[in-house]
Amino acid sequence: MRTCTKLPMAPHLLAVAVAAIIAAVSLLVPRAAGYPWPFCGTSNDFKPNSTYQANLNLLAATLPKNVSASPTLYATAVVGAVPEQVWAMGLCRGDANASSCLACLTQAFQDLPNDCSYNKDATIYYDPCVLHYSDVHTLPDDDTGPTTLSYTINNNANVTSDPARFERLLAALVNATAEHAAYNSTRRFATGEADFDQEFPKVYTLAQCTPDQTPAQCRRCLSGLISQSLDGFQNNIGGRVLWVNCTWRYETAPFFNGPAMVRLASSSPPAPAPAPATAATGRGERKYSVFIVVLAVVLPTLAALNLVFCFCFWRRRRPVAHAKQSRKPMYSTEAEDMETVDSIMIDVSTLRAATGNFDESNKLGEGGFGAVYKGVLPDGDEIAVKRLSKSSTQGVEELKNELALVAKLKHRNLVRLIGVCLEQQERLLVYEFVPNRSLDLILFGTDDKREQQLSWEQRYKIINGIARGLQYLHEDSQLKVVHRDLKASNILLDVDMNPKISDFGLARIFSRDQTQAVTSRVVGTYGYMAPEYLMRGNYSVKSDAxxxxxxxxxxxxGRKNNDSYYNSQKSGDLLTTVWEHWEAGTVAELVDPSLGESFPEGDVLRCIHIGLLCVQGDPAARPVMSSVVMMLGSDTVTLQAPSKPGFFAGKSGTNTTVSADVSL
Known part of the structure; x- marks a missing residue:
């Protein structure tokens, strides 16, 4: 995909021109499967329960209503004072109605804080709307914006054997649509349609700017966007490019509501020298003449001007643009990874002071990689410091790579990495402090009072939160990550019993088109490892499932799958027991006795059903996490009957992390 620096915009235009769409992902999946598209900033974070979060909540309650009530389906709002000020904008597609606009932006305010936890700067795209909020909402005059990435709907579906001519015809339609959006619509929105000839399918286009722009500003924004991205689609059946302040799109199938505002047509084959229009010219001939004028005069001139501007600003602004591009990278370089790690370095003296020199009284627990201590930073923030043992086999470089991974993963249901220290032979990881510690301790603890505190509502919230965190890792984050060591002790619970997935020491990055990998050394925890991983070293998102x-x-x-006492007294491991009761229709008897009768039986049975779907022996039969989230969120979704679980017959006992060689 070719890229070019965006033309400079006036300062009152929308602040952040967010690069969209995830090129590497969207080449591989259907258009609808990609929604929503969140983009998270990296410059500033806010703290939980902070003034910034309170201001954001105020905007969530008012902005969607303001946008849907606006005749232009566009509104901005600002709440609070610097540095906790939040500015936000909402924009709905020009063919949307008020109710769908309100629903879309309401959903956006629910999803974006989850996808971009604690980011002050974030944007999310749906098909009918876009939401953006930030602590900064103006750009300097010389801002050039980040490089735009675009996507093609189907990288292998060519429109015609004459791509050059199709691109010329498409360019005419796209520019005519952009012209109409800029100069003939108060919503700065237009749609187009062209039935060129029998060789090509019908083409449908859309162009839109934020309505606060003047016609000239809107046209300039769209011109820059079109000129630098149109040729990148290369004879595909559709494509789309998004900036926050303008967007364009085309497809060979209808996708907008209502009739097209701009229509073009041509004959086939084209006449070598079209006759000038006369009073007796028919309707179709007048369209063709207008098209020829646009193609022969306006388009080449416009393209030449855009090319000159693009080249000049690329030469003059290249260092600036490069800096901007690094703001939201989809896949970063090793140098950028190391820069990310360096930016969160904390000196060892600060952490020694915070933990009382790693005093035993501050020790929260100990795992295979070392002990974890509670600490308090000078500003009063509570932290958890993982002190990797000197006997750990992890090298410093390997640790840095893992840190670079974790630092890029930000979601409400993932533990947030705050800092790292690699000084004086110490290897320390600093995380947010999660007061309720691990799910393992609360669920399986010997303290009866603690066990009673976990109500069904809390358990359901934990299940749903873990699923959302995994969906982010597998499908929605910038990096496709397989955790490989999911277990109850790696699920931490905050003060509101929201789950947070932790411990990414064994996690692995997948490319977007990669479905599985094979290792000759299996690492994980007995009772939680999928059969294909334990026996053959195959791991994937389905092994996480x-x-x-x-x-x-x-x-x-309320029972461990690898509980040695329970398994010795009963018929076998937990999966065996649940499956036997499922077939007998008595699975409700297995519900944790501590819940008594205070639980909705339908919800409990649905969770057991989903659990059995996830532990099926055939990895292909297990649902992906986005499907799991949908199943948990709606009782109208019909669930398939589960097949027999991939039973684990092996070592029982404690949650021991194991490492073993397998024959491949």
């Missing part, structure tokens, strides 16, 4: 399913069944029953 297996681990999730085990946790669901543990949360509902």
């Amino acid at each position: 297996f681990s999730f399913g085990v946790m669901v069944l543990e949360i509902v029953t």
Whole structure:
């Protein structure tokens, strides 16, 4: 995909021109499957329960209503004072109605804080709307914006054997649509349609700017966007490019509501020298003449001017543009990764003071990689410091790579990395402090009072939160991540019992088109590892789904899958027991006795059903996490009957992380 620096915009235009669409992902999946598209800033974070978050909540309650009530379906709002000020904008597609606009932006305010947890600067795109909020809402005059990435709907579906001519015809339609959006619509919105000839399918286009722009500003924004991206679609059946302040799109199938505002047509084959229009000229001939004028005069001139401007600003602004491009990278370089790690370095003296020199009284627990201590920073923030043991096999470089991964993953249901220290032979990871510690301790603890505190509503919230965190890792984050060590002890609970996935020491990055990987050395925890991973070293998002399913069944029953006492007294491991009761229709008998009768049986049975779907022996039969989230969120979704679980017959006992060689 070719890229070019965006033309400079006036300062009152929308602040951040967010690069969209995730090129590497959208080449591989259908258009609808990609929604929503969140983009998270990296410059500033806000703290939980802070003034910034309170201001954001105020905007969430008012902005969607203001946008849907506006005749232009566009509104901005600002709440609070610097530095906790929040500015936001909402824009709905020009063919949307007020109710769909309100629903879309309401959903956006629910999803974006989850996808971009604690980011002060974030944007999310849906098909009918876009939401953006930030602590900064103006750009300097010389801002050139980030490089725009675009996507093609189907990288292998060519429109015609004459791509050069199709691109010329498409360019005419796109520019005519952009012209109409800029000069003939108060919403700065237009749609187009062209039935060129029998060789090409019909083409449908859309162009839109934020309505606060003047016609000239809107046209300039769209011209820059079109000129630098149109040729990148290369004879595909559709494509789309998004900036926050303008967007364009085309497809060979209808996608907008209502009739097209701009229509072009041509004959086939084209006449070598079209006759001038006369009073007796028919309707179709007048369209063709207008088209020829646009193609022969306006388009080449416009393209030449855009090319000159683009080249000049690229030469003059290249250092600035490069800096901007690094703001929201989809896949960063090793140098950028190291820069990310360096930016969160904390000196060892600060952490020694925070933890009382790692005093035993501040020790929260200990795992395979070392002990974890509670600490308090000078500003009063509570932290959890993981002190990797000197016997750990992880090298510093490997640790830095893992840190670069974790630092880029930001979601409400993931533990947030705050800092790192690699000084004086110390290897320290600093995370947000999660007061309720691990799900393992609360669910399986010996303290009866603690166990009673976990109500069904809390358990359901935990199940749903873990699923959303996994969906982010597998499908929605900038990096496709397989955790490989999901278990109850790696799920931490905050003060409101919201779950946070932790411990990414064994996590692995997948490319977007990669479905699985094979290792000759299996690492994980007995009772949570999928059969194909334990026996053959095959791991994927479906092996994470297996681990999730085990946790669901543990949360509902209050029993460990690898509980040595329970397994020795009963017929076998937890999965075996649940499956036997499922077939007998008595699975409700397995619900944690501590819940008594205070639980909705339908919801409990649905969770058990979902858990069994996730632990099926065939990895292909297990649902992906976006499907799991949908199943949990709606009782109208019909669930398939589960097949027999991939039973784990092996070592019982504690949650021991194991490492073993397998024959491949």
